[in-house]
Amino acid sequence: MTGPARAAAHHGTAPGAAPPVLRLHDLTWSVGGATIVDGIDMAVVQGEFLAVIGPNGAGKTSMFNLVSGLTRPTRGRIELDGVDITREPPHRRAARGLGRTFQTSSVFTDMTVAENVGLAEQIRAGGSLRLWRRARTSDAAVRPMLDLVRLGHRAATPAGDLSHGDKRKLELALLLARDPRLILLDEPMAGVSAAEVPELTAVIRDVHREQQRTVLMVEHHMDVLLDMADRLAVLHHGSLLALDRPDRAMADHEVQAAYLGDAP
Numbered sequence: 001m002t003g004p005a006r007a008a009a010h011h012g013t014a015p016g017a018a019p020p021v022l023r024l025h026d027l028t029w030s031v032g033g034a035t036i037v038d039g040i041d042m043a044v045v046q047g048e049f050l051a052v053i054g055p056n057g058a059g060k061t062s063m064f065n066l067v068s069g070l071t072r073p074t075r076g077r078i079e080l081d082g083v084d085i086t087r088e089p090p091h092r093r094a095a096r097g098l099g100r101t102f103q104t105s106s107v108f109t110d111m112t113v114a115e116n117v118g119l120a121e122q123i124r125a126g127g128s129l130r131l132w133r134r135a136r137t138s139d140a141a142v143r144p145m146l147d148l149v150r151l152g153h154r155a156a157t158p159a160g161d162l163s164h165g166d167k168r169k170l171e172l173a174l175l176l177a178r179d180p181r182l183i184l185l186d187e188p189m190a191g192v193s194a195a196e197v198p199e200l201t202a203v204i205r206d207v208h209r210e211q212q213r214t215v216l217m218v219e220h221h222m223d224v225l226l227d228m229a230d231r232l233a234v235l236h237h238g239s240l241l242a243l244d245r246p247d248r249a250m251a252d253h254e255v256q257a258a259y260l261g262d263a264p
């Protein structure tokens with residue numbers, strides 16, 4: 001096998017095929033003398049749902065911070081659609097189609113759900129905030145988005161009154177208003193009541209399958225992941241321990257040892 005063919009096979013793409021949506025090459029981040037993300041190589045293809053798992057402190061959020069541009073790698077390269085974005089700031093990556101769930105603080109709590117989504121859509125469309133009027137957001141423009149995230153019945157509710165699960169759905173809607181091709185979700189189920197997990201899971205599944213977006217998700221709820229993910233990336237001490245179908249990754253003896261706490 002030639003060099004490029006071997007590299008393509010390693011990353012699961014055929015020679016000549018479109019480049020992966022995301023490719024990480026030797027991605028490494030050290031801080032304060034500790035290596036937090038350690039030489040990660042992986043590729044994520046269009047439409048794939050990749051779950052990133054690993055014990056607490058494994059480096060999952062740090063890896064997301066590198067991919068979204070919040071931190072700069074010490075070593076290695078990040079490619080989006082074959083373009084080297086390693087040195088690009090977060091807003092440039094966002095303009096290329098990389099989206100990460102908004103922090104809760106980005107939801108305007110005194111505005112209704114529909115107003116929040118209307119504002120996000122207007123910003124995406126390049127509208128002036130000075131011309132934005134609340135009345136406009138009650139129109140049909142935001143309906144499809146609210147229905148997609150199953151918040152249609154909450155359109156007139158102030159965002160501050162939403163449950164944790166519904167707030168996560170709203171954050172997802174605000175992200176989707178920017179029409180990202182690659183979505184990074186960092187623990188979307190955190191703080192969400194057990195009763196709300198199934199519906200939030202269904203919303204994320206719809207966003208992935210119906211909208212054919214590429215999704216990277218860090219999550220601790222294994223039952224949620226095993227059902228949704230095409231592949232699992234298992235991190236341990238910043239290194240990629242396994243990258244495989246969920247059943248195979250979980251059967252890996254090194255992965256099992258990592259979760260039991262006795263991996264090297």
Ligand SMILES: Nc1ncnc2c1ncn2[C@@H]1O[C@H](COP(=O)(O)OP(=O)(O)OP(=O)(O)O)[C@@H](O)[C@H]1O
Nearest residue numbers: 031032034036054055056057058059060061062063
């Ligand atoms: N800015 C920083 N400076 C120093 N250490 C850091 C910094 N950011 C993260 N760390 C350390 O890096 C390690 C990995 O943290 P990270 O949050 O990426 O792990 P994680 O896998 O997302 O964990 P969890 O599942 O608990 O959220 C931790 O030990 C953390 O204390």
